[in-house]
Amino acid sequence: MMFNGYNESLAESIRQWLREDVGSGDITTATTIPQGHESKAxxxxxxxxVVAGMPAAELVFTLVDPALSFKALVRDGQRVExxxxxxxxxxxTHRILTGERLALNLxxxxxGIATKTRAFVDALEGLPTRLVDTRKTTPGHRMLEKYAVRVGGGANHRFGLYDAVMIKDNHIKGAxxxxxxxxxxxxxxxxTMKIEVETESLxxxxxxxxxxxxIIMLDNMEPDLMAEAVxxxxxxxxxxxxEASGNVTLDTVRTIAATxxxxxxxxxxxxxxxxLDISLDLNAKKGGGAS
Structure with missing residues (x-):
């Protein structure tokens, strides 16, 4: 199942996001397009x-109007041109336009996350080092963003403060x-739980x-020092x-992995x-009654 079984949680989030965007109604569509008008977009x-989020986009349109037909022509993880x-x-047409922005935003x-992740994964081709994300996610979107990392070929670090111990500099100072x-x-x-410690020196x-x-995290170490530590x-x-961490870029990731x-x-x-720049284009199919 998509998103590790969190479909109902995602559906509730989408309902909330639709309420935020639509409010009392799409006034522009309601005043410009006749009721009953239908389109194919x-x-x-x-x-x-690299595409990610197709099932989420489909769910947006389904929740807006179950009568809408959504046909995916590509799958998540697929490279597109x-x-x-x-x-x-x-x-x-009214319902398509109601869901358009939220579906496209997702x-x-x-x-974009899947595409960037794939670029890092490609940079590590041939090496055994595993690429993972962090908790630096958009509040409320962690499940989706970590899913996109997996779609791009990466893996997930801990999901929250609850599922692993990570002792960082401030914990070390406090303890x-x-x-x-x-x-x-x-x-x-x-x-059954592991302990990771962040280190900055030998x-x-x-x-x-x-x-x-x-697990020992080697934080912001120069490659030579990191290799010695490993x-x-x-x-x-x-x-x-x-684990290596700290200011990793596409230019440095392979050098870091080589340690x-x-x-x-x-x-x-x-x-x-x-x-990723993605758009929805409407092609009028047939008209309806007066607006």
Missing amino acids: VIHAKEAG KGEILAEVEGS LQRLS GGITEAVSRSRSSIPH AQVEEALAAGAD RGIKAKSPHVTT GVDVISVGRLTYSFNS
Whole structure:
């Protein structure tokens, strides 16, 4: 199932977003187009990219009017070229225009994330390093944006503060050090949960290893220092996962992966991307009564 079974949650969000946009009604459409007017619309890409969010767009139109016909011509994860038709929508012109903006907003944003993710994945071709996202997502859209990362070929980091322990610099300061932070956390969490520790130096890496961290994040390290850290970790504790993070770009991601890290987390997948240019064009099918 799409979005890992969160379809009802998505439907409720879409209803809320429609209420935000439509309010008491689409006054422009109501005063310009006769009731009963029907059309066939095409959704098409105005630039090349990777599509994500087609089921979400379909759900928008379904919730606006179950009588609308939505025909997807491409699937999520598919590369498309400029001018390619992604879907056709047919039925009430009023209802098509009511759902147009929300459907396009979702398609454009999610396709932009998938397109950017695919570019990073392509840059890592041939290397075993895994690309993951972060929690730097748009409030209320995390489920969708992390889905788009998966569509683009990436993987997801933790979904929230609840599903993994990640001890960062402020936790270390508050707890009085890495050792104390890991010890306190280990004594409170279930045995099935892992502990990740953010480190910025070889000394912190050594402390995190000694404290029993399951995952060690190497934050904003230069490639040579990172490679040294990875070698030391794997020599002493080969089961520990290494993660690189901090200002990762398309220009640097392959160099970072060459240090031997297992995972690279990239926040810009979901906070610094360009929405894919996608449009809906209406082709009048038949008229109705007076407006």
